[in-house]
Amino acid sequence: xxxKSLYKVxxxxxxxxxxxxxVFILGNMSLPALSEISDPLQYFQTLQDTRLVWIMYGWGGxxxxxxxxxxxxxxxxxxxxxxxxxxxxxxxxxxxxxxTTFGFFSPLTSVYFYVPLGLVANPESLPIFKAAxxxxxxxxxxxxxxxxxxxxxxxxxxxxxxGWRTSTGPKWLNVVGxxxxxxxxxxxxVFLPFLQPMGVILRMANILLIFVWSIGLSTALVRQKxxxxx
Numbered sequence: 001x002x003x004k005s006l007y008k009v010x011x012x013x014x015x016x017x018x019x020x021x022x023v024f025i026l027g028n029m030s031l032p033a034l035s036e037i038s039d040p041l042q043y044f045q046t047l048q049d050t051r052l053v054w055i056m057y058g059w060g061g062x063x064x065x066x067x068x069x070x071x072x073x074x075x076x077x078x079x080x081x082x083x084x085x086x087x088x089x090x091x092x093x094x095x096x097x098x099x100t101t102f103g104f105f106s107p108l109t110s111v112y113f114y115v116p117l118g119l120v121a122n123p124e125s126l127p128i129f130k131a132a133x134x135x136x137x138x139x140x141x142x143x144x145x146x147x148x149x150x151x152x153x154x155x156x157x158x159x160x161x162x163g164w165r166t167s168t169g170p171k172w173l174n175v176v177g178x179x180x181x182x183x184x185x186x187x188x189x190v191f192l193p194f195l196q197p198m199g200v201i202l203r204m205a206n207i208l209l210i211f212v213w214s215i216g217l218s219t220a221l222v223r224q225k226x227x228x229x230x
Contacts, residue, residue: 003074003077003078003221004222006070006073006074006077007074007078007218007221007222008222009070009074010070010071010073010074010075010218010221011071011215011218011219011221011222012070013067013068013069013070013071013218014067014068014070014071014214014215014218015215016063016067017063017064017065017067017068017071017214018064018211018214018215020059020060020061020062020063020064020067021060021061021064021207021210021211022060023056023059023060023063023064024056024057024060024061024064024207025060025204025207026056026060027053027054027055027056027057027058027060028057028203030050030053031050031053031054031057032046032050032053034046034047040118040126040127040129040130041118041123041126043118043130043133044114044115044118044119044126044129044130044133045119047110047111047114047115047118048115048119051111051115054107054108054110054111055108055111057107058104058105058106058107058108058111059104059108061100061104062101062104062105062108065097065100065101065104065151066097066101068093068097068151068214069094069097071214071217071218072090072093072094072097072155072159073090074218074221075090075159075163075168075217075221076089076090076159078163078168078221079159079162079163079166079168082166083162083165083166085162086159086162088158089155089158089159089162090155090159092150092151092154092155092158093150093151093154093155093156093159094151094155095147095150095151096146096147096148096149096150096151096152096154096155097147097151098147099143099144099146099147099148099150100144100147100148100150100151100152101147102140102143102144102147103140103141103143103144103145103147103148104144105140106136106137106139106140106141106144107137109136109140110133110136110137114129114132114133114136117129118130118133141190142190145187145188145189145190145191146188148184148187149184149185149187149188152180152181152184152187152206152207152210153181153182153183153184153185153186153187153188153206154181154184155181156177156180156181156184156210156213157177157178157180157181157182157184158181159177160174160175160176160177160178160180160181160213161174161177161178161181163177163217164177164178168217168221169216169217169220169221170216170220173212173213173216173217173220174213174217176209176212176213176216177209177210177213177214177217179209180206180209180210180213183202183205183206183209184206185202186198186199186202186203186206187203187206
């Protein structure tokens with residue numbers, strides 16, 4: 001496989017990832033505040049009524065994350081000969097991708113598993129199902145937050161930094177990537193409460209900056225002449 005072919009796959013993946021994140025954003029904008037619902041039946045009914053929103057949120061995030069893997073690998077191949085340490089950055093990002101994908105199954109587990117059970121359960125069992133659904137969300141929360149920071153913050157930030165140092169693509173694009181890495185700290189808001197008031201703005205900024213960087217750098221790599229992968 002030539003590097004040119006790899007870069008074309010990376011560009012296609014970056015574009016599809018951006019589309020997936022748009023679906024995620026649309027879902028995220030309409031999520032109900034489940035933490036404010038104390039009544040178990042209302043809790044599950046709200047999940048059922050907003051089922052499409054949760055599906056958009058969950059699958060949008062999963063595909064947005066998984067489709068980042070091809071361009072992460074492509075950026076690694078673009079720099080591995082000049083910056084051997086880029087391998088560590090790729091590993092950090094890939095570990096983050098796995099953890100983040102796992103985390104995005106949290107809303108989908110609630111929609112596909114707990115909602116059907118909750119809606120047919122007898123009134124005595126409803127509080128138990130509600131507690132189980134809430135615990136499931138908490139179980140996913142820590143790896144979800146940490147994984148998101150590893151890929152969308154630290155991983156992308158480091159890759160963009162090395163791209164900037166080696167002039168892999170236009171420098172301004174990698175500056176955008178480094179800014180994406182900085183805003184990626186927002187995914188640690190579960191551990192850093194002072195970030196929560198800025199959470200929505202920083203998450204949107206992080207995602208939009210990643211759009212520009214990943215698609216732009218992939219396009220720049222497709223346009224340059226490269227030998228076959230060794």
